[in-house]
Amino acid sequence: MKELEEKINAEGIVAEGNILKVSSFLNHKIDVPFMNEVGKEFYRLFQNDRVTKILTIEASGIGIACLTAQYFNVPVVFAKKSKSKNLTDDVYATEIASFTHKNTNQVIVEKRFIQPEDRILIIDDFLAKGNALKGLIQLTQDAGATVVGAGIVIEKAYQDGGKLIRDTGVRVESLARIASMSPETGCVFLHD
Amino acid sequence: MKELEEKINAEGIVAEGNILKVSSFLNHKIDVPFMNEVGKEFYRLFQNDRVTKILTIEASGIGIACLTAQYFNVPVVFAKKSKSKNLTDDVYATEIASFTHKNTNQVIVEKRFIQPEDRILIIDDFLAKGNALKGLIQLTQDAGATVVGAGIVIEKAYQDGGKLIRDTGVRVESLARIASMSPETGCVFLHD
Numbered sequence: 001m002k003e004l005e006e007k008i009n010a011e012g013i014v015a016e017g018n019i020l021k022v023s024s025f026l027n028h029k030i031d032v033p034f035m036n037e038v039g040k041e042f043y044r045l046f047q048n049d050r051v052t053k054i055l056t057i058e059a060s061g062i063g064i065a066c067l068t069a070q071y072f073n074v075p076v077v078f079a080k081k082s083k084s085k086n087l088t089d090d091v092y093a094t095e096i097a098s099f100t101h102k103n104t105n106q107v108i109v110e111k112r113f114i115q116p117e118d119r120i121l122i123i124d125d126f127l128a129k130g131n132a133l134k135g136l137i138q139l140t141q142d143a144g145a146t147v148v149g150a151g152i153v154i155e156k157a158y159q160d161g162g163k164l165i166r167d168t169g170v171r172v173e174s175l176a177r178i179a180s181m182s183p184e185t186g187c188v189f190l191h192d
Numbered sequence: 193m194k195e196l197e198e199k200i201n202a203e204g205i206v207a208e209g210n211i212l213k214v215s216s217f218l219n220h221k222i223d224v225p226f227m228n229e230v231g232k233e234f235y236r237l238f239q240n241d242r243v244t245k246i247l248t249i250e251a252s253g254i255g256i257a258c259l260t261a262q263y264f265n266v267p268v269v270f271a272k273k274s275k276s277k278n279l280t281d282d283v284y285a286t287e288i289a290s291f292t293h294k295n296t297n298q299v300i301v302e303k304r305f306i307q308p309e310d311r312i313l314i315i316d317d318f319l320a321k322g323n324a325l326k327g328l329i330q331l332t333q334d335a336g337a338t339v340v341g342a343g344i345v346i347e348k349a350y351q352d353g354g355k356l357i358r359d360t361g362v363r364v365e366s367l368a369r370i371a372s373m374s375p376e377t378g379c380v381f382l383h384d
Contacts, residue, residue: 030267059250067259073225109220110215112216
C-alpha cells in the first residue's frame with residue numbers, strides 16, 4: 001500500500017536495535033482517518049472470505065481491528081495479556097513472547113467468543129518473528145475455528161515470522177513489507 | 193442511551209464483588225456496529241466543542257475511542273501503561289490505580305502528542321472511582337491543553353468518581369449511569 005510506505009518513511013523513526021517507531025500514527029497516536037483507509041484495504045483483500053470475526057491482541061491491534069471490522073460488519077475479539085478477575089476460567093490460553101518488551105505474556109480468550117463455525121481474520125500492527133500471530137492462530141485452532149488469513153499493517157520481512165507462517169498455509173497479507181532499514185537510510189520496502 | 197442500558201441488562205453479568213462484566217460487547221469482544229452508534233452519540237454530545245484529539249488509555253478504551261474519533265475526523269492518543277523501550281523519555285507521566293486489577297500503573301503520553309492548543313475529548317469505557325479519568329485529565333493539563341469533556345460508556349454512579357470530577361468543572365457525559373446493581377436484580381439506571 002503505497003500511501004502506507006510513504007507514511008512510514010515520512011513519520012517513522014528507525015532507531016538503534018532494530019526498532020521502528022511508528023507511534024505518530026499507529027501505536028500511540030492513531031491517525032484514525034488514515035487507519036480507516038488501511039481498514040478498507042484489508043476489506044478489499046478479504047471481502048470474499050466470509051469473515052465472521054476479527055481477532056487481535058491488546059493493545060496496539062485494537063484500534064486498527066475495530067476500524068477494519070466496521071467494513072466487514074463483524075465484531076472484534078481481542079486476546080488479553082493477563083488474567084484479570086473479570087475473566088472466568090473458561091478460556092483458551094497461550095504464551096506469546098514480545099520482541100519489543102523482552103518478556104512473555106500469557107494471552108487468553110474467553111471460549112464463548114470463538115466458536116467452531118467462526119471464520120477468523122487476524123489483524124495486527126506488526127509482524128516480525130511472528131510470535132503474536134502464531135499465538136492468535138493457536139487460539140483460533142484451539143477453538144476449532146477457521147483462520148481465513150492475517151492482515152498485518154507492517155511486516156519486517158527480513159525476519160522469518162512471515163515466511164514461517166505462510167509455509168504453514170496461512171494467508172498473510174502485509175500492507176507494507178520492510179526489506180531492510182537503518183537509521184541512515186530509513187526503510188526499503190519489498191514488492192513481490 | 194436507552195439501547196445501551198438495554199444491552200447492559202441483556203448481556204452484562206453482575207458478579208460478586210461489585211463487578212459488572214460487559215465482555216460480550218465492550219471490553220473483550222467488541223460489538224463494533226453497536227459501538228459505532230455509541231461513537232455517534234459522543235459526536236452528537238461534543239460536536240460543537242472543536243475537539244482536536246481524543247485521549248484514552250489502553251486497552252479497553254482504544255476501540256471505542258477510534259470508532260468515535262472518525263466522526264470528529266481527529267486522531268486518537270492512547271496513554272500507555274508501562275514504559276517500553278520504544279518510547280522516549282520525553283513523556284508526561286502519572287500514576288493510575290486500577291480497581292479491577294488491584295494495582296497501580298505508571299501511565300505515560302509522549303509530550304509531542306498533546307500540544308497546548310489541543311482541545312481534548314477523553315473517552316473511556318468505565319467510570320467508577322475516577323482514577324483513570326483523573327489521570328488523563330492530569331496528563332492533558334500537564335501539556336497545557338484544554339479538556340473539553342469526558343465521554344464515558346458506563347458510569348457506576350453509586351461510586352463517587354463522577355461527582356468528584358464534575359465538581360472540578362469538567363463536563364462528564366456518561367451514556368449509561370448505574371444507580372445500583374446486584375447479581376439478583378441486574379442494573380438499575382439513573383436518569384437525571
